Amino acid sequence: MYQFKRSIDLKKHLDLVRKSGKTIGFVPTMGALHQGHLSLIQAAKKETDVTVCSIFVNPTQFNDPKDFEKYPITIEADIKKLNDVSTDIVFLPSVEEMYPNGLSENIHYDFGDLETILEGKFRPGHFQGVGQIVHKLLDIVQPNKLFMGQKDLQQCLIVSKLLKIIGSSAELVVCPTERESDGLAMSSRNARLSPAARKKAVAIYQALLHIRNNFGKGLLFMESAHEAFDGLKAQGFEPEYVDILTLNNGDLHPLDHPADENTTVVAAVAAWLDGVRLIDNMIIQGRI
Secondary structure, three states, rough: OOOEOHHHHHHHHHHHHHHOOEEEEEEEOOOOOHHHHHHHHHHHHHOOEEEEEEEEEHHHHHHHHHHHHHHHOOHHHHHHHHHHHOOOOOOOOOHHHHHHOOOOOOOOOOHHHHHOOOOHHHHHOOHHHHHHHHHHHHHHOOOOEEEEEHHHHHHHHHHHHHHHHOOOOEEEEEEEOOEEEOOOEHHHHHHHHOOOHHHHHHHHHHHHHHHHHHHOOOOOOHHHHHHHHHHHHHOOOEEEEEEEEEEEEEEEOOOOOOOOOOOOEEEEEEEEEEOOEEEEEEEEEOOO
C-alpha cells in the first residue's frame, strides 16, 4: 500500500494510474476506521481498479471545538486495517497541507434547504466545511467513483449537490449502513461510549424500527416519530431530532402529508448519550 502525505506526490502517482487506463475509486474518511469504512473500501475494489482512502480529521466541519478535540485518532491501527483489505493508496495529509492559507476561506456552496434541516440545523456551518474538504480532496484524487455510507445520508446528498456545483464527473456510490450484531450503526464515535452506554445505544436503531413498523398503519404522520423521541428521552438520551422525511430529487423534506407508495420515505435520528452524539437513519419506504 502506497502512503502519501503531500498532495503533489499523490497527484503525480495518480496521473500515472490514469495514463495506464485504470479507474480510481475514492473513500474519504476521518480515520478511527471500522468495518463500515472497510466495506466502502471493498465496494471500491470491486468497482474500480485502484482504491484510494484518505484519512483527515477536518477541523472546518466541527462546529464544536471540543468535539474536534475528542475525535478519536488511531492512525497505526487504521493503516493496518487498510492493509488487511488490500487498499492500494492511503492519503494522510496535515491540516497545513489541506489548508495552506488557513482555515478561513472565502467560499460558500449553495446547498439550498438541505443545509437548513437535521444536521444542518443542529450543526450550523458543518456542511460548508464538508463541502470545502471534499472539494479539495476531489481536486487532488480526481476519482471515477466516490464511495460513501448511507449512515451519513444527508452528507451524501450534500456531496451529490457538490459534485454538480463543481462540475465533477465523479460518480457517487452510496453503500448500505453497516451495523453491529444488535443493530447499532457502526460509527467511530461508538468507541467513546462507556460499556453501559454502548448497550443502551441500540435504542436508536430500535426507535427507527418502531417508526418503520408503524408507518402507514393509521397513525398520524409524525406520531410514531414523536413516540420514538419520547422513548429515547425516557431512556436517558438527549434527542435533538427524530424526523420522518421524504427524499425526492436529492432533497429531504419533512413529511407533512400522506406519502404515496412511490415516494421514498426516510426516518432520521440524532441523540446525545454519555456525552457522545449519535446519528442514524433508515429507509422506511422506497429506496435511495
